[in-house]
Amino acid sequence: MMLIKEILKRFLLFLNILLAVYTLLVYQLGYSVSVKHWLAGFLMLTMPFVLVTNMIFVLIWAIRFSPSAFLSALLLIVGYPFILRTIVWHNIDNNDTRKGFSVMSYNMMWCDAVTYVHENDTTNAINLIKKAVDIDADIKCVQELYNWDGFPQFRTIKKFRGTHKYYTYVHSTPGNDRGQGEIGLAIFSKFPIIRKQEKYWSINHNGLLSADIVLKKDTIRVINVQLRSMGVRVQKVIEAKEDKELAKKEAKTIYHQLKGGFEDRAIQVKELEKWIEESPYPVMVCGDLNELPYGFAYGKIRQYLRNSFEDAGRGFGFTYHRQPGFLRIDNLFYDEKKLEVKRFKTFSETPYSDHFPIWGEYLFK
Numbered sequence: 001m002m003l004i005k006e007i008l009k010r011f012l013l014f015l016n017i018l019l020a021v022y023t024l025l026v027y028q029l030g031y032s033v034s035v036k037h038w039l040a041g042f043l044m045l046t047m048p049f050v051l052v053t054n055m056i057f058v059l060i061w062a063i064r065f066s067p068s069a070f071l072s073a074l075l076l077i078v079g080y081p082f083i084l085r086t087i088v089w090h091n092i093d094n095n096d097t098r099k100g101f102s103v104m105s106y107n108m109m110w111c112d113a114v115t116y117v118h119e120n121d122t123t124n125a126i127n128l129i130k131k132a133v134d135i136d137a138d139i140k141c142v143q144e145l146y147n148w149d150g151f152p153q154f155r156t157i158k159k160f161r162g163t164h165k166y167y168t169y170v171h172s173t174p175g176n177d178r179g180q181g182e183i184g185l186a187i188f189s190k191f192p193i194i195r196k197q198e199k200y201w202s203i204n205h206n207g208l209l210s211a212d213i214v215l216k217k218d219t220i221r222v223i224n225v226q227l228r229s230m231g232v233r234v235q236k237v238i239e240a241k242e243d244k245e246l247a248k249k250e251a252k253t254i255y256h257q258l259k260g261g262f263e264d265r266a267i268q269v270k271e272l273e274k275w276i277e278e279s280p281y282p283v284m285v286c287g288d289l290n291e292l293p294y295g296f297a298y299g300k301i302r303q304y305l306r307n308s309f310e311d312a313g314r315g316f317g318f319t320y321h322r323q324p325g326f327l328r329i330d331n332l333f334y335d336e337k338k339l340e341v342k343r344f345k346t347f348s349e350t351p352y353s354d355h356f357p358i359w360g361e362y363l364f365k
Contacts, residue, residue, distance in 0.1 A: 033299035041262030128352035
């Protein structure tokens with residue numbers, strides 16, 4: 001019996017050491033943010049597994065009163081910044097009466113026009129657009145906005161402009177601010193927009209859109225971004241579980257979509273970096289990165305800006321409203337040199353899109 005316990009102990013220690021080596025590799029990729037290869041992207045996807053498994057080993061060794069617990073405990077301390085990208089719990093100071101400005105980001109899933117037009121189900125599309133318009137925010141950055149004045153329900157730009165006079169928009173036709181029957185990125189503001197810049201990527205209808213917005217005596221540059229989609233459709237794999245060949249095909253499709261996504265986002269975020277560096281004003285980056293908080297794109301932006309969820313959020317802040325359901329891929333970043341985040345919220349009770357809206361309130365320092 002003692003021999004079996006000793007063998008088990010040595011085996012667990014061996015696994016713990018292997019985990020430690022792998023953990024250091026993943027940490028190196030996360031902290032250096034220098035490896036753009038798609039393989040690094042796959043490794044970074046395992047960060048939650050790395051953190052959870054190290055916590056499990058700490059508990060196992062602690063129960064056995066073994067000093068081996070210090071190995072995984074030390075690794076968790078080294079990876080503490082990644083834990084803060086995963087779960088936080090900030091208290092809200094309700095006595096803070098300082099007035100700031102608020103920003104919303106929302107991926108509107110084509111305003112669910114496909115269901116509305118082809119399935120004759122109007123309820124979700126109407127509720128989705130209404131919720132996006134009704135959320136109280138001074139600046140609204142939306143991705144996958146669909147507008148078609150031929151359908152009263154999809155006069156989306158007009159609906160937003162009922163409360164936000166100033167706006168700018170981009171889709172595949174440069175300089176097009178009308179958005180008839182297309183999807184694109186838009187920024188709606190209660191404050192004047194004095195300059196815009198746009199970049200459209202044909203893959204997945206993604207792009208960059210910036211607006212220089214004058215807030216009384218100050219000016220900020222808001223960059224609305226949607227990087228290439230991960231292309232993950234886990235639900236299709238689940239639905240195909242009875243058909244092994246179909247499930248295998250769907251899993252292979254996910255692999256190729258992820259691989260292509262890692263490669264394209266590395267290129268796209270390089271252009272976003274340039275926009276941030278060239279800004280003469282404090283910068284905010286809002287939108288759908290289509291990447292977890294441990295990946296290359298997120299890490300690159302964090303070298304310039306703070307993340308609002310990390311500094312003022314609560315819980316896990318998951319923003320993707322589809323399977324697997326535990327992804328935070330929508331973000332609000334801000335320039336901590338000139339701004340501070342007062343509050344942050346994820347509207348996880350809003351079910352209409354495949355993303356949840358996120359919202360933050362900011363103050364000038």
